[in-house]
Each structure stands twice: as structure tokens, then as C-alpha cells.
Amino acid sequence: MANGGGGGGGSSGGGGGGGGSSLRMSSNIHANHLSLDASSSSSSSSSSSSSSSSSSSSVHEPKMDALIIPVTMEVPCDSRGQRMWWAFLASSMVTFFGGLFIILLWRTLKYLWTVCCHCGGKTKEAQKINNGSSQADGTLKPADEKEEAVAAEVGWMTSVKDWAGVMISAQTLTGRVLVVLVFALSIGALVIYFIDSSNPIESCQNFYKDFTLQIDMAFNVFFLLYFGLRFIAANDKLWFWLEVNSVVDFFTVPPVFVSVYLNRSWLGLRFLRALRLIQFSEILQFLNILKTSNSIKLVNLLSIFISTWLTAAGFIHLVENSGDPWENFQNNQALTYWECVYLLMVTMSTVGYGDVYAKTTLGRLFMVFFILGGLAMFASYVPEIIELIGNRKKYGGSYSAVSGRKHIVVCGHITLESVSNFLKDFLHKDRDDVNVEIVFLHNISPNLELEALFKRHFTQVEFYQGSVLNPHDLARVKIESADACLILANKYCADPDAEDASNIMRVISIKNYHPKIRIITQMLQYHNKAHLLNIPSWNWKEGDDAICLAELKLGFIAQSCLAQGLSTMLANLFSMRSFIKIEEDTWQKYYLEGVSNEMYTEYLSSAFVGLSFPTVCELCFVKLKLLMIAIEYKSANRESRILINPGNHLKIQEGTLGFFIASDAKEVKRAFFYCKACHDDITDPKRIKKCGCKRPKMSIYRRMRRACCFDCGRSERDCSCMSGRVRGNVDTLERAFPLSSVSVNDCSTSFRAFEDEQPSTLSPKKKQRNGGMRNSPGSSPKLMRHDPLLIPGNDQIDNMDSNVKKYDSTGMFHWCAPKEIEKVILTRSEAAMTVLSGHVVVCIFGDVSSALIGLRNLVMPLRASNFHYHELKHIVFVGSIEYLKREWETLHNFPKVSILPGTPLSRADLRAVNINLCDMCVILSANQNNIDDTSLQDKECILASLNIKSMQFDDSIGVLQANSQGFTPPGMDRSSPDNSPVHGMLRQPSITTGVNIPIITELVNDTNVQFLDQDDDDDPDTELYLTQPFACGTAFAVSVLDSLMSATYFNDNILTLIRTLVTGGATPELEALIAEENALRGGYSTPQTLANRDRCRVAQLALLDGPFADLGDGGCYGDLFCKALKTYNMLCFGIYRLRDAHLSTPSQCTKRYVITNPPYEFELVPTDLIFCLMQFDHNAGQSRASLSHSSHSSQSSSKKSSSVHSIPSTANRQNRPKSRESRDKQKKEMVYR
The missing domain is CATH 3.30.70.1450 (Regulator of K+ conductance, C-terminal domain)
Incomplete structure (x- = not known):
């Protein structure tokens, strides 16, 4: 009962003793207020009498010394309950000011000693020097020993100081661990403060039983040791004493030791530990977590803002719960720490709801000054923090590889168009189940449309913002575990060389990071492929591939010069298209079945x-x-x-x-x-x-x-x-x-010899040999050990003339000695007097400042060695001579090439080159990418195409030119029929309208295809492959080559096959030679190089007459396929059919469209032209009395044909334009063209 009375008296006495906190926390006091130990009777009675006295005095007048402090069990706390906050505060103040006084006193004494002893020091130094010079060597030893002792002492102090500096500067692993540990313990001490803030400001606690006090004590002992290290390492002790971290230690470490001594706790200024959060950025930098300037700045702003906020809240919590000292602490109010945090936030934001406010004078005074700095900080820091967070990369994470699923990295030119085209082909449903995840890496965040595209394919597509030139970004997308890396190029850039250089740098960066990664990259210019060979880890045998768009684009166009429509067929073959079923019997039905x-x-x-x-x-x-x-x-x-x-x-x-x-x-x-x-x-x-x-x-x-x-x-x-x-x-x-x-x-x-001696109908005495393309390095045909090319009776004996170079060093292309450009230039009059027929007219737009398009890639397929010399079509370039001079260095080794300076928009120039008698007219432009407006990029090509189609021709013009003696252009010998530009071609009556001239036009913008044909009804939004000009093979756009990226990834042999078909036989060996000299090198004919001529080429087979005429009228395509394969070793793979062939009524339209791989029972019509792969005929070069092998133009079923005999010189040329009956008779000997 005595203990209980004491407790009650203490409770009531607390109300009257001026301790307002004891009254407002009566619940806490009753909960925590325990009696003293009953074993000490004197203490018990003393406590009871003291409680009674306090109880009675509480009724009359309050006394300061009668304040009751909550006590815990068995704590010899002050029986009068007197507050001891001044002791805690005094320990901090004495430590701070005492140390400051000692430092200042030391500096003062040191300064005075230096000033007073300055003169004496100089005198002693002079005497020392004089004595040393006058005495012998042995007498100087005591002085030297003294100097060595001083030096040793200085060295020891310096070593300790350097060691302490290393320990606190995180230069070593131990130092980093120490710095991180100090920060972690500071945060731990702050957390203990948060826990203790729920208790009264001052209370009695037993150190041996209070777990949090013990932990806090251990933390502060560690802080004291770390403070000693910092003090030793400091160069300026005064500046160190005034640092923020030192002030934090002064007001947090000594009070803990006082609390242990007094067995009581005072929250006091422990909230200053929140200022340690300012170092959070430094700690993260030590751990290599923060590396970018934005992240460092963001963490700095956040740490300063939060630490200031929490520290100010701690001060308000202290003064509001304690009250003003001059008011005997009676004007206090009960506020939790988190209510103070809320108060400071609404104060900084100037909202001020008024639900919580400061009542004490100290609190209000603090708020006056804090609102000035806090408002300024809030107004500046918060917007900057939000801006930094908003500017943080939305796609800045890292890719997490999925077990059992491959992923590829796609980088380079990432736009909505390029990505949509790539995904459309890569994820096409006709492929097998594609278990590959696509990771896009680009340094610019996607726009809304591209972002929506990524979201539609979110199960297989991820986007990360970064650059492949940055190894950190390569690590983010796990390039080392990627199955391949695909680099897209900007096909429409104004500077192709700069774009290629960028992609080459991307390849170098990726290969430098991971040499074994497979890379497939797009290149714009053919000559830039040579730079990839300089990369040590570039290895095409391991799957690395460079898809040169200029090489393939011009190669496709060149093949259309040999077999019109082939560019469309090949482009559709490596593009993934869905089947579109059409019930109506129209040309679109058969075309789409092939697509x-x-x-x-x-x-x-x-x-x-x-x-x-x-x-x-x-x-x-x-x-x-x-x-x-x-x-x-x-x-x-x-x-x-x-x-x-x-x-x-x-x-x-x-x-x-x-x-x-x-x-x-x-x-x-x-x-x-x-x-x-x-x-x-x-x-x-x-x-x-x-x-x-x-x-x-x-x-x-x-x-x-x-x-x-x-x-x-x-x-x-x-x-x-x-x-x-x-x-x-x-x-x-x-x-x-x-x-x-x-x-x-x-x-x-x-x-044994690797041939069957099976005779061929085409060449009865010729052994059939391997006609496969050689496409890999070192792949000279070792199969042909008993080469029929070396058998007498073939034309190879002439070809093996050791003094004549007819082919390049690889034997893949026809070659001639370099010619000066002046020798191949024709004036308009010279061209008009030259009987040009069956040739290829290349209309090129360009000037001295235009980017080179690489005309060599157009000429090389037309000069492939699997053609005999007399089968080569003469090539006439019509365009700016300044531009062609820049291209000529790569063209001067090809035979049968002429140049007419002029413009493709001049009808006089077009008539001079007999454009109505050409096998193909190619329209190219080097100025397409210099115009920003996409609708105008193809204006020159479209105008030239419409200009040619609107031209009218008189048949008598061709007759007059054929009857004239003609003019031999420079560099050509008319006496040889093989050198004749007419190529021995007998033609149908000359074309009288430009609409029937075979034309292929290169386009940059797919939508511009609608302007080429005025009679079609194509919607502007129709995809390119569905338009009539593309289906007919009269238009080609580089965008169709986008599909090669995914096709090459799934099967790199596809690219090799396409390149072999299109380029005429370009090999990696040839590319290495071109990279060395940028020109073809002539070579003497050897059995190995001549064997390279024996490879397939594409041709068109006419069904109007010849050995397949019986199948042309209602026959089945399958029967034709089997007959051509068995009889001539020709492999048919498509049909080039008149657009209106399905109509029952005759039509004057000469346009044709492509049908790819028709079924066996597909019905043929007589006007069909069949795409086929034909074998090389060795005897064709020796005698052209056999079947013609020339390519056929597509405008009519029998527009042109190869002659049975060579056309001699003038006499035969004069007899060339015979009657229609004579030409029809000659035409019947034609089998395929």
C-alpha cells in the first residue's frame, strides 16, 4: 500500500509541480509508473512521505522541484522527480565549446610561439650551419641524429594521419566497408529515435534492461571511434570541429553516456542523426550503384530534402512536447513525431490547414525562420526532383533472359516503319512457332505510335533505351547471351556513307564487347562492305552477314533486264505473305496465289x-x-x-x-x-x-x-x-x-570422273556438268577433274589463250582492259547513227554532289561469265557526265558499255539511243534522298517514266537506221559480229508507242507507285506488292528488301542463294579483291576459272512455238515442268503471263504479271513466258546455230528473238528489215528467250 500510495501521490504531484508533461501523459505515467523495491524499507517510506508531500503541495502551489519523472522498476531515479534535461544538453555544449576552446588556444599558442621564436630560430640556424662547416665529419653526428629523430617523429605522425585518411575516404575495401557501416548505423540510430519518440521526452530507464538503450550505446561507441579517426585525418582541425557531421556527433554521442550514468533518457537532439542522410548519395557512389549525373543529382536532392524535413520535425517535436523554459514548461502540447512531420510538410507547401500548429514560443519562432528556408527549398527542390524523375528513362531497365527461350537484339534505325515491317515478317504465321524474343535497343524513346506497336506485341517484344556503343547498355540487353544482333539501316538517309559508317561502328562496338555474337547488318553502299572485313572477329562462316541494299536492289533490277518480272518474283519469295483468296477469275487471283x-x-x-x-x-x-x-x-x-x-x-x-x-x-x-x-x-x-x-x-x-x-x-x-x-x-x-x-x-x-555421259538435246556432244553456283570462299569447282571444257571441239581452247584476259581473276565475270571514259562517250548524232537494238538503256539522274548508287552492281550481273560474249547486252547510260565520271572507276573494266551525256527527260536523247528497240529501260535516281517531302522523292523517276510512255515512234525510223551504214562508236569493232551492238537480234516491227517499251523504275516511297500507271485502280493505301506496277515487274522499291533481315536470321543460306541468283556470282573472294583494289582484276583463263562459267542462269521460255508449243495451248504446267527438266535440264519455277489472258475477248494490253510456282494442273496459254533456270551451254559460244538462249523481253509473246546465224557486217544489216513473213519464219526457230 505504501508503494501504491507513493505511486498515486507521484501522479497527483506531477500535476502541481509544474511538470505539465506528467499531467498530459497520465495514462503513460500510470502504465509505466512502478514502485521501488520493497526490500529497502527506508527507500519505501521515503518514497511514501515524498509522495504525500507532493500530493499535498499539488493542491496549494506548484513547485519546480516537485516534477515527477516516470520511473522504471529498481531504478534509483531522483525521488523528487526533478528534470535533468540540462545535464544532457550541458554534456553536448561542454564537449563542443570545450574542444573549440582547446583548438583555438592551441592555434593561438602556436602562433605566438612562431612569432616569438622566429628571429631566434634564424640565429640558431645560422650558427648550426657555421659550426657544421668548421667542424670535422665526426662532430656532426649528434646533430644528424637529432634531425633523424625529428624526421622519424614527423614520419610516424604522417603515417598515422595518412592511414586514418585512407580509412575514412573509402579508397580501400576496408575503408568502403567502414564508411558504409557508419552510414548504416546512423540510420539505425535514427530508427531507434523514431521508436523512442513515442515515449515521453524524458524518462527513467535502466540501461541493463532497456534493449534499445543498449543498442544505441553500442552505436554511439562506434561513432566515437569513427570521430577519432576523422579527427586524426583532418588537416584543419578547426574546420573539422565545425562540420555538420561533427556537430551531429557532439549533440548525439555525449547524451547517451549521460543517460547511462543518470539512468534516465532524454530524446533531446537525437533527431540530428537525420542529417546523415545527406551522405546517402556518396554511399551509393562508393557501391557503384549511382553512375549517371542525373541519378546522383536526384539522390542528392531527395536526401537533402528528406533530412531537412525530418530534422526540423524533430526540433518541433522536442519544443512542443517540452514547452517554453520561461513558462515553466506549462504551455506544452502532446504531439507525436509523425504529426510534426505532417506539420512541417503543410508548412513548407504553404497549405497550412490549421489542424496542427505550434503553441510554444520556441516552436513558433522556429516556424517563422523555417518557413522562409523551407518554402524556398520546397519551391526549388520538389520541381527539380519531379523533373528528374520524369526525365528518367522509361525504358532504362535490364532484360531478364527467359530459360529455354532465345532472344535477339535489334538496333540501328528504329522507327515505326522499320519496326513494323520487321515484325510483320519476323513474326509471320507461316513460319514455324517462333520462340524468339525480340529486344529493341535505341537511344531515343519511342513515340506513341511505336510504343503502341510494342504493346501489341508485348509477349515477344521489349524495348530498352540505350546505345550499342555503350558497353553498359549492351550488358543491359544481355548481348552476350543473345542468339544474334540485327542492325537496321536508314534507307532514306541523305548521306549513305555516313549511315554505313554508323552501322560499322555499331558492329565494332558489339564485336568488341562479345566477339562471338552473330551479327546481321544492313549496308547501303557496296564499297562499304569492305570495312567489315577489317574487323578481326567478323566471320561470315559463323553466321555474320552484311545485307547490302544497293547490291541487291541493283542486282534485282539487272535480273529484270534479262528476264522481266524476275525482280518481283524473287522479292515475293523471301518475303512472308499471307494467302489472300479471291474467287473472281482475275489476274490478281493467280498473282496472289503465287505471292x-x-x-x-x-x-x-x-x-x-x-x-x-x-x-x-x-x-x-x-x-x-x-x-x-x-x-x-x-x-x-x-x-x-x-x-x-x-x-x-x-x-x-x-x-x-x-x-x-x-x-x-x-x-x-x-x-x-x-x-x-x-x-x-x-x-x-x-x-x-x-x-x-x-x-x-x-x-x-x-x-x-x-x-x-x-x-x-x-x-x-x-x-x-x-x-x-x-x-x-x-x-x-x-x-x-x-x-x-x-x-x-x-x-x-x-x-572416277564425276559425270554421267548422258547426251543432251541442247548439246548432243556435251557432257552434262555441275551447274551449281559457287558462293563460298575457295569453292572453285573441284568436282570437274575431267573438265569437258578442256575437251577439243569446245570453245574453251580459244578462251585459254594465255595472252588474252577475257574474264576477271575469279572467272565469274567478263572483263576488259580499263578504258578511258572519253572512249565510250557518244554524242547524240553518233548515238543516232549507231544501230542500237536489244540493248539496255539506263536513265540515271544525278549530279556532281549526288551520293553514288554503285552502278557496278547493276552492270556485274549483266556481265556474268555464264553468258557468252555475243549474248551480252550492250549497256547505254543516259545522264549527267559529271555524275558518271565519278562512277566510271568501277565500270571501266566491263565490255560493251557506252555513255550518252544528257538527261533522261530529253526525248531527243532517248530517241538517239533507240529506246524503242531496247530490251529494257532502267530508270534510277541518285537524288531521291535529298528531298524531305516523301511525295516528291521519286518525282524525277516518275516524270521520266511517264515521258517515255507518252512517246510515239514511227516504224520507218527503225528501218532507216537499220538500212544505214551506221556509225561505229568509240571502242567497238563493227567487223566482228560478236561486237555488234545489235547482238544479232531479229525483232518484230518496231514499237510505235512508249507504253510498250519495257521499263523498270526504282522508287523510294512505296505510295508513289500509284503515279506510274494511269490506267490502274490501285488505292494509295495499298501495299506495294499488291499494286499492278509491282506485280508486272515495272516498279521496284528498296523497302521489299527489309524482309531479308528476318529471312537471313532464320536461314543464312537464303541470303547466299538470293545473292548468288541476283549478283551473277559474286563471292566473298571477289569482295575481298574489290576491297583491295575497288576494281575487278583481269586474269588469264585456266581450267579452274573457266569451270566457274558453268553455272545456271535465269531465262524466259516462250511457248508460242518451238518444242514446247504443243503444251502452250491448253497444256498443263506440270507436263511442261517435267518435259523441260528431263529433256533440257531446265528447271521451271514461274510464269510471266499477259494481264488480260484470262479474258475471252482479245485485248490490246501488253502488260504481264508474275505467277510464282503454279500447281501441276495449271493451264497454260500460248502467250505465256516461263521463268526457268537453264544450264550453261558450252557450244553456244562456238556456234550459234543451236537454239537461242537470250533473255526475252516481256511486252509481247514474241517481241524479240535471237538469230540463228550471226549477222555479218553491212550487207546483212542492210537486209535486216525484211518482210513480216521473213521475220515470222525466223522467229519459229526460237525456243526460249
Whole structure:
């Protein structure tokens, strides 16, 4: 009861003793107020009497010394409950001012000592010098020893100071750990303050039982030690003493020791620990978390703002809960710390709701000054913080790789158009399930439209803002684990060389970061591809590829000069298009059926092993409904090459990769699943699926032996192709490579000639040879050991003249000695007097300041060595001579090239070059990208095209020119029929209107295609491939090449196949030579280089007459396919049909459109032209009495044809324009063109 009374008296006495905090916290006091230990009776009675006295005095008058402080159990707290806040504050003040006084006193004494002893020091120094000079060496030792002692003492102090400086400056790992630990403990001390702020400002606590006090004590001991290190390391002790961190330690560390001594706690100025948050930015920089200036600035602003806010809230919490000292602490109010935080925020923001406000004079005085600085800080810091947060990269995260899923990185020119075109093709539904995630990396954040596109494909597409030139950004997108990196180029830039340089730098940066990454990049200029070869880690064998847009664009256009419409067909083949079904019997129906076909690759079934290529090709087309145009052949040294329509001498190996034209990837699986035992009698190709047959694995020896016996026509028992020695070598090979598959052709190559002596109808005495393209380095045809080119009777004996260079050093292109440009320039009168026919007119817009477009890429396919010299079409450039002079350095090694200075808009210049007699007119512009308005980028090409189409021609003009003696242009010898620009072409009556002139126009902006044909009804929003000019092959845009990026990623052989078909046979070896000299190098003919001529080329086969005339009228395309393949080794793959051929009434329209890979039962019409891959004919160069092989223009079914005999000189030229009957008779000897 005595203890209880004491407690009650203490409670009531607290109200009258001037301790207002005890009254307002009566609940806390009753909760925490415990009696003293009952074992001490004197203490108990003393406590009771004191409580009674306090209780009675509380009724009469308040006394300062009667304030009751809450106490805890067994704490010898002051029995009168007197406040001791002044002791805590005094400890901090004495420490601060005492240390400050000592530092100032030390500095004063040091200064006085320096001033007083300055003169004496000089005198002693002089005496020391004099004595040292007069005494002997031995007498100087005591002085030297003293100096050494002083130096040692200074060195020791310096070492300790340097060590302390290193420890606190985070220069070492230990220092960084120490700095981070001090900051973490400061935050921990601040958290303890937050916890204790819920208790009264001052209370009695037992250090041995209060866990938070013990932790706080440990923290402050550590802070004291760290303070000592900082003091030792400080150069200026006075400045160090006045630092913010030092002031924080003065007012937070000593009170903790006082609280342990007095067994009581006072919140006091412990809120100053919040000022340590200012160093948060430094700590994050030490940990390499903050690296950018914006992030550092943002953290600095936030830490200063928050630390000031929390510190000010702590001061308000202290004075408002304590009251004013001159008011005996009676005007206090109960505010929690977080209410003070709220008060400071509404005060800084000038809102001031009035629900919480300061009542004490100290609090209000503080608010007056704080609102000035706080408002200024709030008005400046908060907007800047919001701006920095708003400007932070929205796409600045890092890519997280998904297990079991590959990802690619796409960078470069990232725009809505380029990304949409890429995604449309890459994620096309006709591909197999694409389990690849696409990561776009660009240094500019996407606009709203591009962002919406990314969101529509969010399951497979991610965007990150950054640059591939920054290794940190490459690490963010996990480039080291990416399957490939694709670099897009800006096709419409004004400076192509600068764009290529940017992409090359991107390649260098990526390869420098991760040399093994596969890179596929777009290049604009052909000559810039050479710079990629300088990158050490660039390796095309590992999948690195450069898609040169100029090379492919001009190559596509060049192939259209040989077979019009081919550019459209090839562009549609490597682009993924969905099937659009049209019920009406229109030309669009058949065109779109072909558009849905794409190029695919698939390994051939073992059922095809040992069969010849034409046999497999026919079986795939007839039974599997697949069109195989090429295979990947592995030679004896395991080098892979792509052979296009190689002929019947090549036997299929096991594991051969075939190139197919089909509508989707699932159809191509039939070639892999085909089993002769299970599927031989199946008529529906959709039923050809994987069967359960176990395919026996023959040993290497057995397969090679069977292959040898297959070729020699004997049984395995009777065949002696493989001797015991060879068998031993094979056994060794089988042990070394037990799982490898050896080609049947390897056997044939090793032991016998690799040809079948099967006669050909085209060339009865010629052995059929490999017609495959050579596309890999070092891929000279080693198959041809007994080369028929070297057999007497062929034209190769003339070609092997050791003193004449007719081809380049690789044997892939016709070559001539460099010519000066003045020798090939024609004036308008000279051109008009020259009988030009069957030639190619290139209308080029450009000037001295235009970017080069690389005309070499247009000329090279037209000068491929798989044409005989007399089959080469003469090329006439019409354009600015200043521009052509800049291009001439790359053209001066090609034969049959002329230049007419002028403008393609001049009809006089066009008539002078006989544009109405040309095989093709190409319209190009080098000025397209210099105009900002996209609608005007193609104005020159469109105007030139419309100008030509509106021209009218008189047939008598062609007759007069043909009858005239003519003028021999510079550099041409008229005496040789092979050099005649007429090429021995007999023509139909001359074109009388420009609409029928075969034209192909290059466009930059796809939508401008609507202006080329005035009679079509194409919507301006129609995609390019659906427009009539593109379907007819009269327009070509570089945008169609965008699909090559994704096609190359999924199968790099596709790019090799397209490049081989389009460029005429450009190889990496040739690119290395061009990179070395920027020009073709002539070479003497050797069997190896001449063998390179034996490769396929594209031609057009006419059905109007000749050996296929019976199929032209109502026949099936499949029958034509099989007949051409069996008889002539020609592989048909499409039709070039008159646009109105489906109409029952005759039409005057001569426009044609492309049909890709029609089905077997597709009905033919007599006017059709068939796209085919034909073999090289060695005898055609020796005698042109055989069937003509020239390419046919597409404007009419029999517009031009090759002559049966060479046209001699003047006499024959005068007899050339004969009657229609004579020309018709001559035309009937034409088979394909």
C-alpha cells in the first residue's frame, strides 16, 4: 500500500509541480509508473512521505522541484522527480565549446610561439650551419641524429594521419566497408529515435534492461571511434570541429553516456542523426550503384530534402512536447513525431490547414525562420526532383533472359516503319512457332505510335533505351547471351556513307564487347562492305552477314533486264505473305496465289539418297507438291556450297539440305518425312507424315561402295571400284567419324570422273556438268577433274589463250582492259547513227554532289561469265557526265558499255539511243534522298517514266537506221559480229508507242507507285506488292528488301542463294579483291576459272512455238515442268503471263504479271513466258546455230528473238528489215528467250 500510495501521490504531484508533461501523459505515467523495491524499507517510506508531500503541495502551489519523472522498476531515479534535461544538453555544449576552446588556444599558442621564436630560430640556424662547416665529419653526428629523430617523429605522425585518411575516404575495401557501416548505423540510430519518440521526452530507464538503450550505446561507441579517426585525418582541425557531421556527433554521442550514468533518457537532439542522410548519395557512389549525373543529382536532392524535413520535425517535436523554459514548461502540447512531420510538410507547401500548429514560443519562432528556408527549398527542390524523375528513362531497365527461350537484339534505325515491317515478317504465321524474343535497343524513346506497336506485341517484344556503343547498355540487353544482333539501316538517309559508317561502328562496338555474337547488318553502299572485313572477329562462316541494299536492289533490277518480272518474283519469295483468296477469275487471283509462296529449307529424306537432282526435283514437284530449286552440297573436304539446279550428274547425299518454294513451312516437312515404302502409293501430299519405319544406317564403306556401283552400273559383288587399300582408308575414316554421313558423290569424285555421259538435246556432244553456283570462299569447282571444257571441239581452247584476259581473276565475270571514259562517250548524232537494238538503256539522274548508287552492281550481273560474249547486252547510260565520271572507276573494266551525256527527260536523247528497240529501260535516281517531302522523292523517276510512255515512234525510223551504214562508236569493232551492238537480234516491227517499251523504275516511297500507271485502280493505301506496277515487274522499291533481315536470321543460306541468283556470282573472294583494289582484276583463263562459267542462269521460255508449243495451248504446267527438266535440264519455277489472258475477248494490253510456282494442273496459254533456270551451254559460244538462249523481253509473246546465224557486217544489216513473213519464219526457230 505504501508503494501504491507513493505511486498515486507521484501522479497527483506531477500535476502541481509544474511538470505539465506528467499531467498530459497520465495514462503513460500510470502504465509505466512502478514502485521501488520493497526490500529497502527506508527507500519505501521515503518514497511514501515524498509522495504525500507532493500530493499535498499539488493542491496549494506548484513547485519546480516537485516534477515527477516516470520511473522504471529498481531504478534509483531522483525521488523528487526533478528534470535533468540540462545535464544532457550541458554534456553536448561542454564537449563542443570545450574542444573549440582547446583548438583555438592551441592555434593561438602556436602562433605566438612562431612569432616569438622566429628571429631566434634564424640565429640558431645560422650558427648550426657555421659550426657544421668548421667542424670535422665526426662532430656532426649528434646533430644528424637529432634531425633523424625529428624526421622519424614527423614520419610516424604522417603515417598515422595518412592511414586514418585512407580509412575514412573509402579508397580501400576496408575503408568502403567502414564508411558504409557508419552510414548504416546512423540510420539505425535514427530508427531507434523514431521508436523512442513515442515515449515521453524524458524518462527513467535502466540501461541493463532497456534493449534499445543498449543498442544505441553500442552505436554511439562506434561513432566515437569513427570521430577519432576523422579527427586524426583532418588537416584543419578547426574546420573539422565545425562540420555538420561533427556537430551531429557532439549533440548525439555525449547524451547517451549521460543517460547511462543518470539512468534516465532524454530524446533531446537525437533527431540530428537525420542529417546523415545527406551522405546517402556518396554511399551509393562508393557501391557503384549511382553512375549517371542525373541519378546522383536526384539522390542528392531527395536526401537533402528528406533530412531537412525530418530534422526540423524533430526540433518541433522536442519544443512542443517540452514547452517554453520561461513558462515553466506549462504551455506544452502532446504531439507525436509523425504529426510534426505532417506539420512541417503543410508548412513548407504553404497549405497550412490549421489542424496542427505550434503553441510554444520556441516552436513558433522556429516556424517563422523555417518557413522562409523551407518554402524556398520546397519551391526549388520538389520541381527539380519531379523533373528528374520524369526525365528518367522509361525504358532504362535490364532484360531478364527467359530459360529455354532465345532472344535477339535489334538496333540501328528504329522507327515505326522499320519496326513494323520487321515484325510483320519476323513474326509471320507461316513460319514455324517462333520462340524468339525480340529486344529493341535505341537511344531515343519511342513515340506513341511505336510504343503502341510494342504493346501489341508485348509477349515477344521489349524495348530498352540505350546505345550499342555503350558497353553498359549492351550488358543491359544481355548481348552476350543473345542468339544474334540485327542492325537496321536508314534507307532514306541523305548521306549513305555516313549511315554505313554508323552501322560499322555499331558492329565494332558489339564485336568488341562479345566477339562471338552473330551479327546481321544492313549496308547501303557496296564499297562499304569492305570495312567489315577489317574487323578481326567478323566471320561470315559463323553466321555474320552484311545485307547490302544497293547490291541487291541493283542486282534485282539487272535480273529484270534479262528476264522481266524476275525482280518481283524473287522479292515475293523471301518475303512472308499471307494467302489472300479471291474467287473472281482475275489476274490478281493467280498473282496472289503465287505471292503466298516463300523460300524454305529442309533436309531431304534418306529415300532420296543416290538419286539424281532432276529425279528428286521431279518427284518433289509431282508427288510432294514442292518445288526444289537448289541443294547444299558438301564436298570431300566438308566445305558446303549451294548448287542451283546442278543437273543430272549430281547424286543426293544423305543429310542433304534442299531449298524449296512452298506456301508454308509445314508443307516442306514432307521432303523430310517421305518414305518410299510407306508413301509411294499416296496421292494426297497432306497425308505424307512421319512414319514408323526404322531407316537402316549403312556403314560408310557400304554407302560408298553402293554409290560407286550405282555409278558404274555393276552389282556390289562384281564391282571392283574400291580396292582393299581404299577399303582400309574408309575403315579408318569410319572409326574416326562413326556418326558422319559420307556423300555418295565423294566416292565418285575420289575414284572416277564425276559425270554421267548422258547426251543432251541442247548439246548432243556435251557432257552434262555441275551447274551449281559457287558462293563460298575457295569453292572453285573441284568436282570437274575431267573438265569437258578442256575437251577439243569446245570453245574453251580459244578462251585459254594465255595472252588474252577475257574474264576477271575469279572467272565469274567478263572483263576488259580499263578504258578511258572519253572512249565510250557518244554524242547524240553518233548515238543516232549507231544501230542500237536489244540493248539496255539506263536513265540515271544525278549530279556532281549526288551520293553514288554503285552502278557496278547493276552492270556485274549483266556481265556474268555464264553468258557468252555475243549474248551480252550492250549497256547505254543516259545522264549527267559529271555524275558518271565519278562512277566510271568501277565500270571501266566491263565490255560493251557506252555513255550518252544528257538527261533522261530529253526525248531527243532517248530517241538517239533507240529506246524503242531496247530490251529494257532502267530508270534510277541518285537524288531521291535529298528531298524531305516523301511525295516528291521519286518525282524525277516518275516524270521520266511517264515521258517515255507518252512517246510515239514511227516504224520507218527503225528501218532507216537499220538500212544505214551506221556509225561505229568509240571502242567497238563493227567487223566482228560478236561486237555488234545489235547482238544479232531479229525483232518484230518496231514499237510505235512508249507504253510498250519495257521499263523498270526504282522508287523510294512505296505510295508513289500509284503515279506510274494511269490506267490502274490501285488505292494509295495499298501495299506495294499488291499494286499492278509491282506485280508486272515495272516498279521496284528498296523497302521489299527489309524482309531479308528476318529471312537471313532464320536461314543464312537464303541470303547466299538470293545473292548468288541476283549478283551473277559474286563471292566473298571477289569482295575481298574489290576491297583491295575497288576494281575487278583481269586474269588469264585456266581450267579452274573457266569451270566457274558453268553455272545456271535465269531465262524466259516462250511457248508460242518451238518444242514446247504443243503444251502452250491448253497444256498443263506440270507436263511442261517435267518435259523441260528431263529433256533440257531446265528447271521451271514461274510464269510471266499477259494481264488480260484470262479474258475471252482479245485485248490490246501488253502488260504481264508474275505467277510464282503454279500447281501441276495449271493451264497454260500460248502467250505465256516461263521463268526457268537453264544450264550453261558450252557450244553456244562456238556456234550459234543451236537454239537461242537470250533473255526475252516481256511486252509481247514474241517481241524479240535471237538469230540463228550471226549477222555479218553491212550487207546483212542492210537486209535486216525484211518482210513480216521473213521475220515470222525466223522467229519459229526460237525456243526460249
